Amino acid sequence: MRSRVDPALLSALAVGLVVRLARIARAPLIHPDGPAYLALASDLLHGDVRRVLESYYSPAYPGLVAIAIGAGGSPEVAGRLAAAGAGLAALPLLHTLTRRLLGARAAGVAVLTAALHPALVKAAADVLPETLAGAFLLAWLVVLVQAQGTVGLAAAGALAGAAYLARPEGVLLVPLGVAWAVRRQHRAALVAYVVAALLVMSPALVALHARSGLWQLSPREARLAATAAVGAEPTLVATLVHHPVALLARTLVGGATQLMYDAKALGVLLAVPFVVGLAGAAGRATVGPLLVAACFTALPLALNPSPRYAVPLVPLLLPSTAAGLLALGERLGRRARPVAAALAAGLVVQALWISHPFDAACAREVQELLLERYGPGESLVAVDGRFAYRAHGRPVVPRTTAPDDALALARRESARLWLTRPSWLPPDWRPPPDARPVARPCGGTFVLFELARS
Numbered sequence: 001m002r003s004r005v006d007p008a009l010l011s012a013l014a015v016g017l018v019v020r021l022a023r024i025a026r027a028p029l030i031h032p033d034g035p036a037y038l039a040l041a042s043d044l045l046h047g048d049v050r051r052v053l054e055s056y057y058s059p060a061y062p063g064l065v066a067i068a069i070g071a072g073g074s075p076e077v078a079g080r081l082a083a084a085g086a087g088l089a090a091l092p093l094l095h096t097l098t099r100r101l102l103g104a105r106a107a108g109v110a111v112l113t114a115a116l117h118p119a120l121v122k123a124a125a126d127v128l129p130e131t132l133a134g135a136f137l138l139a140w141l142v143v144l145v146q147a148q149g150t151v152g153l154a155a156a157g158a159l160a161g162a163a164y165l166a167r168p169e170g171v172l173l174v175p176l177g178v179a180w181a182v183r184r185q186h187r188a189a190l191v192a193y194v195v196a197a198l199l200v201m202s203p204a205l206v207a208l209h210a211r212s213g214l215w216q217l218s219p220r221e222a223r224l225a226a227t228a229a230v231g232a233e234p235t236l237v238a239t240l241v242h243h244p245v246a247l248l249a250r251t252l253v254g255g256a257t258q259l260m261y262d263a264k265a266l267g268v269l270l271a272v273p274f275v276v277g278l279a280g281a282a283g284r285a286t287v288g289p290l291l292v293a294a295c296f297t298a299l300p301l302a303l304n305p306s307p308r309y310a311v312p313l314v315p316l317l318l319p320s321t322a323a324g325l326l327a328l329g330e331r332l333g334r335r336a337r338p339v340a341a342a343l344a345a346g347l348v349v350q351a352l353w354i355s356h357p358f359d360a361a362c363a364r365e366v367q368e369l370l371l372e373r374y375g376p377g378e379s380l381v382a383v384d385g386r387f388a389y390r391a392h393g394r395p396v397v398p399r400t401t402a403p404d405d406a407l408a409l410a411r412r413e414s415a416r417l418w419l420t421r422p423s424w425l426p427p428d429w430r431p432p433p434d435a436r437p438v439a440r441p442c443g444g445t446f447v448l449f450e451l452a453r454s
Contacts, residue, residue: 161200
């Protein structure tokens with residue numbers, strides 16, 4: 001009996017797995033947030049669920065990593081494999097969505113492109129939740145467009161809640177789903193959608209309320225308000241009420257910045273096919289995924305733009321890109337095959353390329369310094385938690401680069417070491433008597449202070 005699975009999807013899964021494992025095998029430098037996610041996964045394995053739910057970082061990805069650690073292997077490898085698994089799980093979802101919008105040929109092109117896409121491959125080999133957030137986003141969209149009644153919308157609502165647990169910005173799927181249901185006149189099932197979303201979100205919401213006494217989506221809200229220079233409000237709702245104009249201005253500027261990050265994440269090699277697909281006859285069919293991506297870019301991501309936050313949106317851009325690739329292939333005729341092979345080779349090279357070699361060399365130098373001079377187990381105050389993690393120590397991460405804040409945190413946590421950049425120290429700042437500089441690793445890029453024990 002012949003398989004009903006599209007051969008293009010099977011090929012994409014196989015190629016995607018090989019490329020992602022090849023990227024993992026190259027052991028790129030872990031992201032600065034990676035050690036925090038691994039620590040939360042360890043907390044889960046030790047039964048400390050409440051600490052994970054009320055954490056600064058969202059709980060879904062640490063939960064997936066904890067499962068991977070339980071299956072065997074080192075925490076870092078488990079974290080990378082969890083991200084890779086979530087990225088591969090998104091491929092059948094992208095295939096289903098694109099096939100519904102544009103047909104089987106475009107679906108095959110979309111998943112093959114996603115299998116090799118540099119931003120998706122790199123994210124799948126790091127210890128980060130972006131691929132998991134992208135998988136939940138695609139699953140929500142696939143279920144929503146196929147929902148016919150209460151059960152379908154309830155499933156979409158549950159996926160919206162799961163997207164929030166992967167990244168706080170995922171909460172945007174709740175109002176987007178409500179708007180879709182109202183437009184499609186599914187008012188009777190609307191309650192099921194909202195209730196399902198809130199049920200999935202409630203463990204984190206309740207834990208955060210118990211921790212702070214405030215109803216908030218994330219502990220990041222106060223920091224976002226401060227970063228956006230719109231006041232010292234504890235929640236985004238309070239920021240909107242007290243500083244609406246400043247918040248709007250910040251959103252407009254941040255949205256433009258995030259739009260550039262989205263374009264960069266898509267990549268220069270796929271920019272022309274994307275524009276061709278957008279301008280062609282298929283452009284209208286792909287407006288739904290593009291509208292969802294635009295809402296994320298213009299609203300939650302605009303408050304704190306970042307290149308990594310564009311990763312979950314990349315699959316939403318690939319149906320249009322696939323349509324453009326097919327249109328360009330028809331124009332190229334017999335030259336389409338060698339051009340497609342060259343494009344695939346270019347994507348693979350970008351996906352496997354290890355950038356920023358200085359960062360990796362510097363991390364190794366600091367690791368050797370800490371282990372040789374102090375041994376494992378030391379607490380290190382540093383904005384980048386990777387330094388302590390690589391030296392088998394305990395990372396103590398300050399929320400700002402201000403030296404006084406870092407030193408106060410070090411004293412509270414009884415940390416002996418503080419690593420910072422000389423460029424982060426004010427010109428007139430002098431170290432207190434209990435802190436002395438002991439090393440300047442990485443060619444003076446960093447300075448290590450040793451604090452006297454009280």
